[in-house]
Amino acid sequence: MTYPLTVWEVDGLFQTQTDRPIALFYPYVFDLSRSPSRPLAVVLADLIGRCQAKSPHDGWVWAVPTAAEWLALAGCQEGTDHPWGAEKIGPHHANLRTGGRRRLEPVGIRPAGRSVTRTWDCLGNVHELVAWNEDDYRLAGGCMRNAPSQVDARRFRPLLGEKLQRKNVGIRLIRYRVEDAERRMAVLRAYCASYPSTWM
């Protein structure tokens, strides 16, 4: 997805209708506190199944991006600091904590923050769930509560259990070719093995 999944899209997938039309363009935010009764993996499987049913494409399947795939979308796989390049983070790039109120904003309104792959909103606004291994997830990208100095596109934060009340985690899904299933997991394992231990 070029943008993080929006409330509008989730309404389309689940046949629901938000009572706040103004929220349609905002990123969909997971209620992680429900996880004990409905594990995140089950929630994601449901979401992916609905994407598959709603938007099938021969030979391709929907998935939570791996950390390696997310990094590729953000254009930061070769050590680039930010999705847009080396320019220092400014307010026109991303919705981060730079003073004033911290609140969500609609997706896709900061074109200067696009990555070289034309992917929007990789940094700021909401963290994004990425697959860290076959049954573990991490957070990518930073959110509106992070100061620019706290954000690094190459760093993936653990999904800590004690912070499940957080309302700042969204997602963008990707599609991959069925025949690449094993390859993408192998790439992810290699990436995780090379991930700096000081960032764990």
Add this chain to the structure above:
Amino acid sequence: MDLPTLRDDAELVARLHRRLLSHQSALPEDASLEWRWRVKHLLGATAPSPGEGFSPNLTPIKAGPLCDYDFGP
């Protein structure tokens, strides 16, 4: 809801760009839904069309060198 894009409205384009690029916070809460659609169209964003809800296009990217296979964002 059939909203025209406003690419030809130079003054509005300039005003919205100034606002978006200089304003660090979100679009104002009181901005109308139509206004938000117009902003998105102005900026070339491919927001889902009203009524569609979920209809992404698949555009595979060459994701190397980290990922040596294509995938679609």
